[in-house]
Amino acid sequence: MAIQFIDLKRQQEQLSEDIYNNIRKVLDHGQYIMGPEIKELEQKLGSYVGVKHAVACSSGTDALLMALMAYGVGQGDAIFTSPFTFISTAEVISLLGATPVFVDIDPDTFNIDPSMLHKAIQALECKSREYYPLPDGYEGLRPRGIIAVDLFGQPADYDSIVKSVETNDLFVIEDAAQSFGAEYKGRKTCSLADISATSFFPAKPLGCYGDAGMVFTDNEVLYDWLASIRVHGKGTYKYDNIRIGINGRCDTLQAAILLAKFKIFQEEIQEKQTIAQRYSLALKATPSLKTPHIQDGCLSAWAQYSIVSNRKDEIMISLKDAGIPTAVYYPKPLHLQDAFSYLGYNPGNFPVSEEIAGRIFSIPIHPYLTEEEQKYITDSILSAVQ
């Protein structure tokens, strides 16, 4: 049994005709940059998530960068975010000269803890490090916005986040790189904040065959900025540059591949719900395993199925011996990464993130796992902790 962590081969077997046809169409019309597939994809995905405007772009990282640029974020701005995420989420903040202000996570969902967010905002407003850990240079910072992450595919708690920020007039950006296709209280992710950013990196819930991403907003003005920033701050025509932008376009070929994959995407999300339910049913009664907790009214896109256990290391070794790949997202929280040492955070600043980082691991979850493989995976975990 060759179990893949994410099985793109089996998916491709199912889709190859559509994918080849779509690629051939692009080769025929030859509009490799901003071809008609870009608009088509923007319209399809925008209406799927229920947002007016979608801007296809070069990656999930650039989607986040463009969102911050649309708000004119720069030096002196504090952007609140989770330390328990992929580097991109906070990297783009630093790249613009702004300062990431980390906020600890909820121990059950691994998403930003809204009550801690409230504390962090207050601490920054009172200029008091006593009250909540703040980065070096906090005295000169102005709270501007927050980037909430939908970790492992589960939406953050946006209702509570909005409550925490509304009196301070902060913007909310949704990092939905892992959650395309998920739902929060009847709404789709990518529609849950002022601007949402997603990624189509191959291993994400909806992946292409390279790098690409998308930014979503209902706001007309932000949309104009995003579309301009994507193409070097373009004004009315190509050589009219009215602001600093980036080369943030999505390749037409990637859009064509995504259009083929999107046809079966909803079924894939459904299939993953079934697999996650089976996993949890098999594992949740075992005291040494903490299975994922999905909040009421939420549906995860299951980018990862992550288990927290004190016996993580021995389980991972047993699974490896059984031919089952595992991964750790994320072994080191961002406030302890060398890249962010200039912020002056210390071990112990965000105890929940640090504790989870030491005990979490993820097992394969993708729509092409057979029922037999799923059972083999859960049986192997159970026998490892016996």
Ligand SMILES: *Cc1c(COP(=O)(O)O)cnc(C)c1O
């Ligand atoms: C993957 C990911 C990104 C970045 O997406 P890329 O397309 O790889 O640039 C950003 N945030 C999170 C949470 C991610 O998982």
